Amino acid sequence: VTDVLKPLLTHEMGSLAKPGWRVKAYAGKTLSATDVEDARVWGEKIGVPNHEQLVELLERAPLESREDRAEVTAWSARYGVRLLESAGLDVVYDGEQRRSEMYAWAVAHSNGFDFKGTVRSWDNKYYSKAAVTGPISLGEPYHNEEFAFLKDVAEADLKVPITGAYTIADWSYDERYFADTDLTAPLSDRKAARKQGRQDFTLEVARNLIRPNNQALMELGAKWIQIDEPGGSTDPEELDLFAESFNASVDGLDDGYFSTHLCFSDYNLFFPAIEAMTACRQFAVGFANYDTRELGVSDEDRPGYAVIKKFRDLSYSPVLGLGVLDIHTDFIEPPELVRDRILYAVEVFGDPDRIHVTPDCGLRTRSWDVAYAKLVNMVEGTEQAKEQLGL
Amino acid sequence: LISAYLHGIYPRSEPVVAATRDLDRGRTTPEAVSALYDQDLRALVDVQREAGLDYFSDGLLRWQDLFRPLVEASHGLAGGALVRWFDNNTFFRAPEEQGEISAGELGSVYDTTSAVPEPRVATLPSPLLFSRVSVPSGDPNDLMRELARGLLRPVAEQLVARGYGVIQLQEPWLTFHGIEDADWKHFEESLGLITEGLGATTVLHTYFGDAGPWIDRLRDLPVDAVGVDFFETDVRSLRSGWGSKGLLVGALSGRRSNMESVEDIVKLVKMAAETAGPEAVYVSTISDLELLPRDLAADKVRRLGEAAAKLREEL
Numbered sequence: 001v002t003d004v005l006k007p008l009l010t011h012e013m014g015s016l017a018k019p020g021w022r023v024k025a026y027a028g029k030t031l032s033a034t035d036v037e038d039a040r041v042w043g044e045k046i047g048v049p050n051h052e053q054l055v056e057l058l059e060r061a062p063l064e065s066r067e068d069r070a071e072v073t074a075w076s077a078r079y080g081v082r083l084l085e086s087a088g089l090d091v092v093y094d095g096e097q098r099r100s101e102m103y104a105w106a107v108a109h110s111n112g113f114d115f116k117g118t119v120r121s122w123d124n125k126y127y128s129k130a131a132v133t134g135p136i137s138l139g140e141p142y143h144n145e146e147f148a149f150l151k152d153v154a155e156a157d158l159k160v161p162i163t164g165a166y167t168i169a170d171w172s173y174d175e176r177y178f179a180d181t182d183l184t185a186p187l188s189d190r191k192a193a194r195k196q197g198r199q200d201f202t203l204e205v206a207r208n209l210i211r212p213n214n215q216a217l218m219e220l221g222a223k224w225i226q227i228d229e230p231g232g233s234t235d236p237e238e239l240d241l242f243a244e245s246f247n248a249s250v251d252g253l254d255d256g257y258f259s260t261h262l263c264f265s266d267y268n269l270f271f272p273a274i275e276a277m278t279a280c281r282q283f284a285v286g287f288a289n290y291d292t293r294e295l296g297v298s299d300e301d302r303p304g305y306a307v308i309k310k311f312r313d314l315s316y317s318p319v320l321g322l323g324v325l326d327i328h329t330d331f332i333e334p335p336e337l338v339r340d341r342i343l344y345a346v347e348v349f350g351d352p353d354r355i356h357v358t359p360d361c362g363l364r365t366r367s368w369d370v371a372y373a374k375l376v377n378m379v380e381g382t383e384q385a386k387e388q389l390g391l
Numbered sequence: 392l393i394s395a396y397l398h399g400i401y402p403r404s405e406p407v408v409a410a411t412r413d414l415d416r417g418r419t420t421p422e423a424v425s426a427l428y429d430q431d432l433r434a435l436v437d438v439q440r441e442a443g444l445d446y447f448s449d450g451l452l453r454w455q456d457l458f459r460p461l462v463e464a465s466h467g468l469a470g471g472a473l474v475r476w477f478d479n480n481t482f483f484r485a486p487e488e489q490g491e492i493s494a495g496e497l498g499s500v501y502d503t504t505s506a507v508p509e510p511r512v513a514t515l516p517s518p519l520l521f522s523r524v525s526v527p528s529g530d531p532n533d534l535m536r537e538l539a540r541g542l543l544r545p546v547a548e549q550l551v552a553r554g555y556g557v558i559q560l561q562e563p564w565l566t567f568h569g570i571e572d573a574d575w576k577h578f579e580e581s582l583g584l585i586t587e588g589l590g591a592t593t594v595l596h597t598y599f600g601d602a603g604p605w606i607d608r609l610r611d612l613p614v615d616a617v618g619v620d621f622f623e624t625d626v627r628s629l630r631s632g633w634g635s636k637g638l639l640v641g642a643l644s645g646r647r648s649n650m651e652s653v654e655d656i657v658k659l660v661k662m663a664a665e666t667a668g669p670e671a672v673y674v675s676t677i678s679d680l681e682l683l684p685r686d687l688a689a690d691k692v693r694r695l696g697e698a699a700a701k702l703r704e705e706l
Contacts, residue, residue, distance in 0.1 A: 116648055117684020122473060122482035123455045124411035131648045173481050173648035183652040183659045189627035235478045289472060328473055
């Protein structure tokens with residue numbers, strides 16, 4: 001993958017919203033004229049080859065055959081790739097258009113879990129939550145089909161986002177490794193049993209699920225795999241386990257470039273634990289959510305980025321994927337704001353090779369109009385930074 | 392005296408989940424969603440009635456988080472960034488102090504008194520928690536007092552006037568993050584601003600952490616009862632001599648799908664009651680049941696009721 005890497009490389013970060021035509025057509029529902037028009041307009045706007053075929057397919061909705069519905073998701077993936085390519089990103093994926101959800105998709109393709117129902121994440125956002133109930137193993141490689149498809153579709157280089165072991169363990173109930181409900185035993189005994197159970201659970205996910213899935217992707221030609229860990233800092237007392245689980249997930253897979261993605265946390269908590277995370281070549285981290293919208297490159301102007309000095313000082317010199325787009329608002333970051341966030345980071349690191357540019361997180365809660373406008377400005381802001389740095 | 396009740400936010404049913412998702416995507420109407428919320432509330436009341444609980448909770452079904460309706464009803468606060476809710480995969484909007492804090496009326500959609508029988512229990516954030524998860528414009532302790540005086544007290548009075556007999560204040564911050572010694576007197580004062588002469592039973596419930604190091608100070612706070620998370624706290628750390636202070640035994644996990652047995656719950660409550668010797672014992676879940684799917688949550692409510700019934704027989 002090293003031939004892909006360059007200073008201030010821009011890359012995607014996880015999921016995009018699923019278009020209305022994709023959701024309705026896949027569900028076998030009728031589409032409105034607006035839905036079909038949306039597919040046509042975006043197909044033209046971002047240059048999806050042969051998108052007229054999708055429009056014809058959608059005009060036949062409701063779609064009853066499994067083949068037609070699968071075709072709709074394939075088109076959705078093509079659109080996702082092209083949206084990112086058209087915005088000008090260097091490294092892309094498909095906005096996870098073919099996946100149900102980052103946790104449920106992985107667990108549904110694994111052995112040892114039972115889904116228990118729906119739990120709220122925030123507001124009206126929810127996820128399906130499972131319990132581990134038996135030995136964990138890979139049911140089938142669960143990203144190979146989409147990766148094989150995208151290899152043929154994408155013009156830009158690909159990075160495969162996958163859900164990490166710690167997050168899968170953290171977002172699951174545990175009915176296997178620590179199931180005791182007697183709360184009268186001494187706390188120290190219960191804590192020790194909990195800690196051991198948590199470690200056994202997380203490392204079993206890393207070794208028996210994530211690593212085999214990584215290996216299967218690499219055998220298909222994947223070079224860059226991003227292990228997403230939105231749950232990474234959930235428990236400050238388990239950060240050593242988080243780091244250990246990352247290393248176990250990529251153990252022996254020496255030909256791969258493995259990065260991780262962290263978001264919406266107090267990143268100070270990750271230190272010093274991630275000093276042990278030596279197999280990680282890049283930390284892609286959301287910062288814009290905590291930053292001001294003022295221009296400028298001083299510490300005072302960029303409070304959301306104060307912690308990046310700690311990433312700079314990691315002994316194994318990982319790249320920092322610098323989150324410059326707040327994915328929780330429709331505010332379109334001006335290129336100049338993106339530029340200044342980058343220039344600040346380059347100044348702190350003293351090395352543009354160690355800075356890549358990304359959104360804070362997946363843009364799936366934003367409309368495509370907003371997501372696209374943000375990404376276009378991200379690329380433009382990166383170009384402005386490069387120009388200023390003489391790159 | 393043993394009482395059992397449910398506190399905090401209760402999970403939504405699958406139809407409400409689907410409808411609220413559709414609402415966000417413009418595929419249904421607020422009226423249709425509201426009808427489903429009403430249906431969920433009726434079902435929740437039925438579960439509590441069948442379980443034989445002593446107070447009825449409305450499960451805060453429409454609350455997007457523990458602070459949002461209060462922020463919406465206030466002057467001087469606004470909703471801010473999404474922040475993780477302690478060590479859970481759930482998030483809330485951190486309130487931001489933007490001026491002098493005062494209370495308006497809670498939105499009418501949050502008034503559930505016509506559907507929830509008496510006696511009722513209401514849940515509010517403790518002033519320490521509220522001030523620490525917020526973004527203050529100045530000193531956090533000043534904010535704590537202002538939240539207590541300007542917002543939580545008036546809202547608590549509104550709830551009491553509507554017939555709520557128990558006001559529970561959620562306090563996970565203390566046991567998860569701790570508190571500076573110098574801040575304790577501000578916490579105590581702020582609690583007093585809410586509870587003194589309120590005319591309802593007040594419970595300060597600690598969870599998501601070990602209450603052991605704070606037990607002596609907690610017992611001296613101006614509330615009628617103190618709640619303890621026994622997943623994180625050793626029952627032996629309660630110590631004796633609770634006297635007139637009530638004890639809420641957090642006995643069923645709101646974060647684990649494992650179902651506690653009636654025997655385990657009864658054993659824990661008896662041990663806690665024998666150790667502390669409180670005048671009143673309340674039995675409940677450790678945290679809200681929000682972090683469980685609704686079917687599992689309902690099973691836990693039933694289990695709570697069974698355990699309370701057995702305790703009443705045996706104690």
